Amino acid sequence: MTFDAIGIAGTSLSVHRKWLDAVSDNLANINTATSTDGAAFQARYIVAQEGAGVGGVYVSGAEWGDAEGRMVHEPDHPLADEDGYVRYPDIDMGEQMSMLIMAQRGYEANAAVVDRAKTTYEAALQIGRS
DSSP states (O other), X not given: OHHHHHHHHHHXXXXXXXXXXXXXXXXXXXXXXXOTTSOOOOOEEEEEEEOSSSSSEEEXXXXXXXXXXXXXXXXXSTTOOTTSEEEEOOOOHHHHHHHHHHHHHHHHHHHHHHHHHHHHHHHHHHHHHO
């Protein structure tokens, strides 16, 4: 039972780490400008699912944001087109920060589960030695 808890929490740690990576990439590129003839940076969203036949959760893939992005009028920008527009990613910072907090708290909760299960296992070993 203890090993199941460690294994299940471990799979969740992996998913939350990948989620944190995706959110940090999205936030890092929120102000990445491209020319209007190119695609905007596409936000990455992690898709997770429960393990088939085993406990835990796994990353089953990623979904991508809109490549159209949003057009911003910045005639002085070096990448501006002849009309003065630049393409930026369509990423909502508030939404990304909310996801960052959820992923961080999920990671912390699962790390605590691993720590408690380890403590329980160590206590059981001490009882067995007595």
